Amino acid sequence: MSAPNKSYDPVEVEALKPEEIERMRDEALAAFAAADSLDALQEAKVAHTGGTSPLALANREIGALPPHAKAEAGKRVGQARGAVNKGLATRQAELEAERDQRVLVEESVDVTLPYDRVPAGARHPLTTLSERIEDIFVAMGYEVAEGPQVEAEWFNFDALNIGPDHPARGEADTFFVQTAANGGSAAGDGGTESGVVLRTHTSPVQIRSLLDRELPVYVICPGRVYRTDELDATHTPVFHQVELLAVDEGLTMADLKGTLDHMVQSLFGEGMKTRLRPNFFPFTEPSAEMDMVCYVCRGESVGNPDRPCRTCSSEGWIELGGCGMVNPRVLTACGVDPEKYSGFAFGFGIERMLMFRHNVEDMRDMVEGDVRFTRPFGMEI
Ligand code: DAH
Secondary structure (H helix, E strand, O other): OOOOOOOOHHOOOOOHOOOHHHHHHHHHHHHHHOOOHHHHHOOOOOHHHHOHHHHHHHHHHHHHHHHHHHHHHHHHHHHHHHHHHHHHHHHHHHHHHHHHHHHHHHOOOOOOOOOOOOOOOOOOOHHHHHHHHHHHHHOOOOEEEEOOOEEEEEHOOHHOOOOOOOHHHHHOOOEEOOOHHHHHOOOOOOOOOOEEOOOOOOOOOHHHHHHHHHOOOOEEEEEEEEEOOOOOOOOOOOEEEEEEEEOOOOOOOHHHHHHHHHHHHHHHOOOOOOEEEEEEEOEEEEEEEEEEEOOOOOOOOOOOOOOOOOOOOOOOOOEEEEEEEEEEHHHHHHOOOOOOOOEEEEEEEEHHHHHHHHOOOOOOHHHOOOOOHHHHHHHOO
């Protein structure tokens, strides 16, 4: 080991010269003063007080000095570092105060400003779909007709040629309304004697329209209907239908078919088609079940296991509802001469259409009133 270098003069160590230390201190203080943000100050702090800052490096040189020179150099560097730290703390406090002041101004809340007390909601998609259907027919000259939801049995059944023994008239499907006239509070009879029901379909509006209006009659009748179903994924005791009725001279099944095709093309796009399958309804003769081409696979999933379609279960067609030529007995019940006039009608469920048009898998979503269901349909008017 070599002995300490007695002749070593600290003044000769460049980094420890008093004027060098002063310069380092002043540079540091100038850099802090020039920092105009806390981020800039942080950079200056690292540069002037960090482990590789000039003063830190100078501090390291002290260890190599002869003992008699260490104290003085240590004091000089220590004072400079003290001044630098103090300058830093002062500037830090100034900039923090400036920031706090700015935040107070920029982020202040004017509690006197008016605010939205009621958040904007969204219309229910059943309403918008129903109105969209109405619009298609209004554009063709149809009128929108409405009828009561609490309906006389005569309108709901008899006038529609649904005889007294028809199974749909039973308590199993129909809500009967107890009225004061039939003993109101009399418990246990189910109220089936009242002659008043919650309408089970929109078809009674056909009767009301024919009785109320001059011929020819072209009406579209949207509305709420009731059946004694339990609420589950595909049933609800309260649902919506749209009914259409056209009564004029010379109407045929071809007019019905053309009207249906126009409706599905307006709702689902160009090229959509319908097909009719024979069926029975008491109020139409002949009657048919109406299907539309599956708007998702357009029939291409049929017999094509590589392209299964969930919307139509690979059948190519989706069942829409019922239709037919108005039964002459219905026309007669409404005082319309079936020799002179003929008519067509159809009716279908809006919930079902909403389900397949928008891939809604559970009908309960439509009745629970949760805005998270309605909101994605937007504010369509
Ligand atoms: N009212 C029928 C129902 O609720 C649907 C219906 C079928 C309406 C045939 C019609 C029609 O107008 O012609 O099941």
